[in-house]
Amino acid sequence: MxxxxxxxxxxxxxxxxxxxxxxxxxxxxxxxxxxxxxxxxxxxxxxxxxxxxxxxxxxxxxxxxxxxxxxxxxxxxxxxxxxxxxxxxxxxxxxxxxxxxxxxxxxxxxxxxxxxxxxxxxxxxxxxxxxxxxxxxxxxxxxxxxxxxxxxxxxxxxxxxxxDTKFVNVTFKYNGSRHVQDTDFLLTLSAPNSVLDASNNTAADHATTYKPYGARTESIDHQQVVSYALSTLRLMEKDRDQCRLRLDYRPADGSQEQNLFDIPIIDYLLMCKDFEGENMKTQEYLDRQSTYHIVFLIRDTGNPHAPFAVSVLSVNNWQMRDDQPVVKTN
Structure with missing residues (x-):
């Protein structure tokens, strides 16, 4: 038959x-x-x-x-x-x-x-x-x-x-003295991936900015936890230098604003490649993995002009890095 x-x-x-x-x-x-x-x-x-x-x-x-x-x-x-x-x-x-x-x-x-x-x-x-x-x-x-x-x-x-649709969930934990809400912060992901050709290559001539489609603030174990959910299209190694994740503090009361980080997002997503994607090439890992979870730790600095300091806590539950501050690269 x-x-x-x-x-x-x-x-x-x-x-x-x-x-x-x-x-x-x-x-x-x-x-x-x-x-x-x-x-x-x-x-x-x-x-x-x-x-x-x-x-x-x-x-x-x-x-x-x-x-x-x-x-x-x-x-x-x-x-x-x-x-x-x-x-x-x-x-x-x-x-x-x-x-x-x-x-x-x-x-x-x-x-x-x-x-x-x-x-x-x-x-x-x-x-x-x-x-x-x-x-x-x-x-x-x-x-x-x-x-x-x-x-x-x-x-x-x-x-x-x-x-091709990728999901990036970003959470930060804050145990300082301020009262914060998800609306106090602006999280954006930028990438030149708004066009995918018939061969599935990114073909946009400009970067597109993606904002969260979901956000919430909770109190967990005496910490304030703010979470965001973003979606984007295919992430490619060839666009590595143009893909960025940025978080800005913009309180509603109009007090001091602060850029908390502006980081090369693909470099951070690849932090867990050696654990989750052992023996995979970089692009294969980025294509096979569809959801990423990034957790940041935010603490007070005592400086009114830059009130927060930020460290990476984990990416997909790997690479614990409490003690390493995020370096801003503009």
């Missing part, structure tokens, strides 16, 4: 390119297309994570699958929702016309607000100076290039999805 006979996939819509060299899309129903002479079953997985286990069924909620004939440029697209993927065991069934070599591209979490269908590029559409303060959608990317497809056959390609 062939792969195509095994699969049970609900009805889908598809988009096919008519011109050989054009990137324009037209909607078409290919289910009865006499020119479709074979099938490609795209197995969607998400093993590119810290556990090295397939988490697609619990993480990848939908999939937009593109296949492109590398010789003719003809491209087809189908969208699969969660119900379709669950029913098929996370196989996406595509039809094609003409044997040859095909490239397969899969995005998850895209919509018309952030996706350019002509270039197959994700873009948050920011301009220099823009800020993003909402939680980003859960975006995944995967490719399987140069797949050889034969006519009148059920061909198979496996795509391992990478989670």
């Amino acid at each position: 062939t792969i195509r006979h095994i699969l049970t996939i609900a009805a889908t819509t598809s988009i096919a390119a008519c011109a050989l060299t054009s990137c324009d899309w037209v909607k078409d129903d290919l289910s009865d297309c006499p020119e479709c002479q074979g099938t490609l079953s795209v197995k969607i997985e998400h093993r590119y994570n810290m556990l090295h286990a397939d988490a697609a069924s619990s993480r990848v909620e939908k999939a937009d699958v593109f296949i492109r004939n590398t010789a003719t440029g003809e491209t087809q697209h189908k969208a699969f929702d969660k119900a379709m993927l669950d029913a098929s065991g996370y196989y996406a069934d595509m039809e094609f016309a003409g044997a040859g070599t095909y490239d397969c591209l899969v995005w998850s979490g895209i919509d018309n607000k952030i996706f350019d269908w002509d270039t197959q590029t994700v873009s948050l559409a920011t301009q220099p100076g823009d800020t993003i303060a909402h939680r980003l959608p859960l975006i995944f990317h995967g490719r399987a290039d140069a797949t050889n497809m034969e006519l009148r056959s059920d061909n198979l390609a496996t795509v391992d999805m990478m989670q």
